[in-house]
Amino acid sequence: MAHSVDCALPCMRWRGGLSLKCLLFLVSVLVGFEAVPISVDKTKVKLAEEQDTGLHYDRYLREVIDFLEKDQHFREKLHNTDMEDIKQGKLAKELDFVSHHVRTKLDELKRQEVSRLRALIKAKQDIEGGKDMMMDHQALLKQFEYLNHNNPHTFEVEDLDRLIKSATNDLENYDKERHEEFKRYEMMKEHERREHLKTLDEDGRKKEEEHHEELKKKHADHPKVNHPGSQDQLKEVWEEADGLDPEDFDPKTFFSLHDTNGDGYFDEQELESLFTKELEKVYDPANEEDDMVEMEEERLRMREHVMNEVDTNKDRLVSLDEFLIATKKKEFLEPESWETLEQNQAYTEEEMREFEEHLAREEKDLNQKTLDLQKQKEELERQQEQLNAQKLELQQAVEHMARLKTQNAEPPAEHKGEQIYL
Known part of the structure; x- marks a missing residue:
């Protein structure tokens, strides 16, 4: 989001x-x-x-x-x-x-x-x-x-x-933390996929790998994504979202149309809304191959890129002047191609290796804690059994003492019913 x-x-x-x-x-x-x-x-x-x-x-x-x-x-x-x-x-x-x-x-x-x-x-x-x-x-x-x-x-x-x-x-640091969270998300997703493959036989692994590759190809098969903030990208918004003739594209009018709160600046939210059309080329929530978490990371990347290029005073807002100056640059008219996430893996194999090692250590620690808790449970159960046995012995001893006391309090059986004659 x-x-x-x-x-x-x-x-x-x-x-x-x-x-x-x-x-x-x-x-x-x-x-x-x-x-x-x-x-x-x-x-x-x-x-x-x-x-x-x-x-x-x-x-x-x-x-x-x-x-x-x-x-x-x-x-x-x-x-x-x-x-x-x-x-x-x-x-x-x-x-x-x-x-x-x-x-x-x-x-x-x-x-x-x-x-x-x-x-x-x-x-x-x-x-x-x-x-x-x-x-x-x-x-x-x-x-x-x-x-x-x-x-x-x-x-x-x-x-x-x-x-x-x-x-x-x-x-x-908020954006940086979001990128790190996304990287962990992607590595966990890959880790779980690899762990799942280990549970399959050879034929099952082969089918699963083929399906995975098929999904990757389907996801990568999409219309060209325009460079964020370029003339082509903004013209597409002008035509498809605003319903205007691309030949009549005017940067100042475009700015006014999408400065939704009318304050004279593009904030981060207003900028991100400009990329919706581009993102829809790549991501569809109805498709198995498209991950909406990745879509939001792509949106963040686009916004950061435009801010870095256009926000010259680094106040995290794009003024009308900054926007108009940017539309006169060569990068606006003849931008480089934009590489989407599938072309830029979020992590390296070294990072993936370290991540899995970290997970393995956590699992080992968790297993050790589970084992320790199990031992503590068994020890407590043993102690409870000892306490129960001691309690039973004590109860039996008390009952025995009570019987002895009762017997001592009763008259001897041979004297019962006897009459004494003088």
Whole structure:
């Protein structure tokens, strides 16, 4: 699924600067609105559907953003703040000048977040039974570097600086992590195929290999995939999706048509939507040979490629100017052929070998743990049997003692019924 990066609240963009919401959510990757005069009725602006950033501190991030946006001084400082200054923490220093009300609310938010993290730490300690408590505490804190834990009470410049840098770093690594997940997916799929072949006899393996090769050929047999972001690719969208004459193709009009939120920029989601026609040439969910997980990886590759070529200021948005400049380049008019995933295996044989070795080690460890647990179970059963035997012996001893006591309390049998004569 294409990753959505829309923002729930207005994300305003000023000349020469980025909105705080755009900044913190993937450093401007989130959708924004063009700056409008104060007199514009903002209730008529259609807000994008709220999307989770995928960060574990998403709620805290959103709440901090919401309150900072309410401070006029802080918003005005964004006018002349460029991306590198933001990343280096220069914007965070402006926190000293926000209103008392905003600072008070940020203090409260931080205390709540610190309490939440402490509850998580306590829960982890409880689960682990207190073992290696200090180490676990430090390891868990390491995951929450967006907070200054030395000051759990007030929200300071360092907190905003940490939050900006953490969100920037985490979200910029998002695509990289997705690629790694896809690689593991592909290797696991191949591993399972090879393991299945081991369960078959010679004839079965031969048929399965032939079927596998047939599926690969069928998947590779598709119409030419245009180079993403090229004139041919965009013209195809213009003609087939927009229903317009390819001879009348106009880049500026095309941009306006597909800038769906009208903010003057192509965000990642809007870019990815342009590749649907190309992907449909290769992938069909009804076909056995087509893997939809691979389709989304292909979509990601296309979007990354276009961003690398067109997004010259690296703010993860494509402006109209950047787009128009790109349409004048030779690469736009005469692009190289695009190699799809089947032409670019996600992993090397060396990586596959290491992956299978890792799986083998995990399986061995799991088997050893299973064996250890089985031995522990047998030992517990043996001990239980001993306890049951001891319990039985004790019960028998108690019953024997009770019988002896009863016998001692009764009169001798020969005296029963006898009369005594004087």
